[in-house]
Amino acid sequence: MIAIGFTQIYRQGAGLLDRLGETSAMFGRKPLVVTDSFGRAAFGARVDAALTTAGLSPEFFEHSGEVSPQAIEAVVAAARDKACDFAMGLGGGKILDLSKAVKLLLGLPVVVVPTVASNDAPTSRVIVTYNPDGTFIGPRFLDRNPDAVFVDTEVIAKAPVRFLIAGMGDALATHFEARQCLASGAQNFFAGRPTQTALALAELCYNLVRRHGEAAVQAVRAQMVNDDLERIVEANVLLSGLGFEGCGVAGAHAVSQGFTLIPELHGRLHGEEVAVGLLAQLVLEGRDQAFMADMFGFYRRVGLPASLADLGLAKPTPAQLETIAAFACRPKSRMYNMAVPVSVERTQAALARVEELAAATL
Ligand SMILES: [Zn+2]
Known part of the structure; x- marks a missing residue:
């Protein structure tokens, strides 16, 4: 169904x-x-x-x-x-x-x-x-x-631009989580498989964020409404919402939930956490260097946090990464909507890799 x-x-x-x-x-x-x-x-x-x-x-x-x-x-x-x-x-x-x-x-x-x-x-x-x-x-x-x-x-x-940027982090993840759910045969939030409609919404969401993200950030910095901002609000609010619910979530959201166990990371916005969770998901997916470089470049241009260090945990210890990974991989986690093998060890390694890649793109 x-x-x-x-x-x-x-x-x-x-x-x-x-x-x-x-x-x-x-x-x-x-x-x-x-x-x-x-x-x-x-x-x-x-x-x-x-x-x-x-x-x-x-x-x-x-x-x-x-x-x-x-x-x-x-x-x-x-x-x-x-x-x-x-x-x-x-x-x-x-x-x-x-x-x-x-x-x-x-x-x-x-x-x-x-x-x-x-x-x-x-x-x-x-x-x-x-x-x-x-x-x-x-x-x-x-x-x-x-x-x-x-x-x-x-x-x-007129709201602080940090909110719009965080929303783009949540919106960026929608498409990648959707593809993992589709490939793994996972259920969406309506106890069904994703419709072609929802998959198309998720992909449109990603494309709008990539196309209009930087200009929308500029618009909000100037407290101005323009077409770029309208597109990003539609992506962040409508498409991201219908997309994640109609397709399902996977690694990006599962990893971000683990951040709530680290006191130093409290007070970050959901979309900021998901943005970093998405990078860990993309490492788990085995994305190549050029793809990762392109994503990090976009994160840097729009001002999205690209690592735990950016989120406020300057030098995450292996024990902290393991805590996050273990929570992400707890029984029944959406982590298991991933279509690639996941484990605490692999997730911890992916988080460590994100820190390295982020440091290299500063
Ligand atoms: Zn979300």
């Missing part, structure tokens, strides 16, 4: 935040707007005005920190206590995942409004949960994708 899932409505463009009322009214009258203190301060008044003008009565819920079981309990209690009829996530990946918990546990629609394009969470039915200390717990799954995703590209253009 092949399978794919979609978010029902995707809208992207400059100024969408001010139209959230008209675009969200079909989902209910009383949204629980899930955000963090930054999102509330930066966009709260605008979102409140856009929603109330359209006759909606928003309630705000603020959370900072991890999507922990405790945070999930709190957001669901807020939605229930305030009698909200849909959820709206306004923020980065963790806030969006938290807003999805309202759909997961109360069955209410969720409208996802990313304020950064740093990862592939928005369109996805996956909620990634962590302990309050940042260590990884695992995914939880909605039965369907978020109902709507609305991205205001003006907001993305």
Whole structure:
């Protein structure tokens, strides 16, 4: 069986935040707007005005920190206590995942409004949960994708460029993980094999990042919306999300989850971790020198971290690399979606090789 899932409505463009009322009214009258203190301060008044003008009565819920079981309990209690009829996530990946918990546990629609394009969470039915200390717990799954995703590209253009760059790291991995899943016969996130549609989306995602990545970074540095930025937001948010979910993930994501065990690496963005995980995956795949040099060159040009050293672990010890590799290769890991042999030893060696290659391309 092949399978794919979609978010029902995707809208992207400059100024969408001010139209959230008209675009969200079909989902209910009383949204629980899930955000963090930054999102509330930066966009709260605008979102409140856009929603109330359209006759909606928003309630705000603020959370900072991890999507922990405790945070999930709190957001669901807020939605229930305030009698909200849909959820709206306004923020980065963790806030969006938290807003999805309202759909997961109360069955209410969720409208996802990313304020950064740093990862592939928005369109996805996956909620990634962590302990309050940042260590990884695992995914939880909605039965369907978020109902709507609305991205205001003006907001993305004004966010720190680090977020857009991280999102490109997550987006770059989609195609390579898809090819591994296809070759190994792995299942995607809908318990099916990848459709040709999803494979095409993943490949388009990669091509858009390579073609428009550098120019989009320049656009955000100038806080400007242009066509390059629009393409990269579509790649980072829509294509990367539909692509990873419809094809499956493999080494890049599995390796990046191991980073959460190293305290020095805490606080990095998901896409930054996946970017380095992807390089380890490509070494495991046995990619040749020219291919690796081309990838490292692109990473350097757009400013993606290309090693654990770049992520903040200056001289990783063999023991640290083994810890990461062992977690990546734990039983039932997505690592086993790879179509090449994987083991703790091979993964540890691949991580060490990435450090060497990165040092050589500085
Ligand atoms: Zn991801």
